[in-house]
Amino acid sequence: MEKLYRPLIIISSLFIGLYAFIVYGFLELGVAVHPVMKANFKAHPIGIYFHIFPSLIALLLGPFQFNKKFRITKTHLHKLIGKVYLLCVLIGGISGLYMAQFSFGGTISHLGFALLAVLWILTGYKAYTSIIRKMIVAHYNWMVINFALTFAAVTLRIGLGIGFGSGIPFEIFYPYLAWICWTPNLLIALFIIRKDAAHLTH
Numbered sequence: 001m002e003k004l005y006r007p008l009i010i011i012s013s014l015f016i017g018l019y020a021f022i023v024y025g026f027l028e029l030g031v032a033v034h035p036v037m038k039a040n041f042k043a044h045p046i047g048i049y050f051h052i053f054p055s056l057i058a059l060l061l062g063p064f065q066f067n068k069k070f071r072i073t074k075t076h077l078h079k080l081i082g083k084v085y086l087l088c089v090l091i092g093g094i095s096g097l098y099m100a101q102f103s104f105g106g107t108i109s110h111l112g113f114a115l116l117a118v119l120w121i122l123t124g125y126k127a128y129t130s131i132i133r134k135m136i137v138a139h140y141n142w143m144v145i146n147f148a149l150t151f152a153a154v155t156l157r158i159g160l161g162i163g164f165g166s167g168i169p170f171e172i173f174y175p176y177l178a179w180i181c182w183t184p185n186l187l188i189a190l191f192i193i194r195k196d197a198a199h200l201t202h
Contacts, residue, residue, distance in 0.1 A: 010063040016154045017060040024052045034170050037104050047099045055092035061085045062147040086124050093121035105175030112178030120149045141193045148189035149182055156181035
């Protein structure tokens with residue numbers, strides 16, 4: 001099972017990361033979002049860019065940090081990439097928290113994206129402090145949770161595809177997507193951690 005989902009995570013992260021880089025790096029801001037969101041994007045370009053680019057860097061770097069062989073043989077590089085990743089999480093999280101108040105969909109969206117940003121920052125902080133204290137297992141577990149939240153960038157777009165494909169009006173499904181894009185990821189991360197802990201005790 002692990003051999004199946006890890007390549008899928010890497011491929012989907014690379015695809016969405018590169019997609020975001022092209023769309024936000026070379027195209028007019030707001031061109032790839034729903035029409036009702038364009039004005040909001042153009043009204044807060046700094047917040048958008050400070051959220052998008054650090055987040056996509058974290059999305060591109062994150063999957064490779066979980067490769068055991070890489071962590072063992074390229075320890076210094078692993079640490080360097082980890083510092084860049086967590087810095088991107090911090091910047092992307094703070095800007096995401098700021099932008100949550102402007103998200104389309106009212107209070108439901110605002111709270112969903114705001115809580116995602118807070119948890120993203122908090123779990124990144126816990127991952128950093130645990131490795132500083134040489135708590136390797138705790139660091140790994142916090143990173144699993146943190147990247148699950150980073151992966152919301154992917155599941156958000158999967159949710160958008162499902163929402164549009166279902167025919168449900170954007171105005172109805174998008175506010176709930178602010179929660180659906182990350183809560184299943186978090187539950188899966190907690191399941192993986194629990195499964196790994198059970199494996200170690202047997």
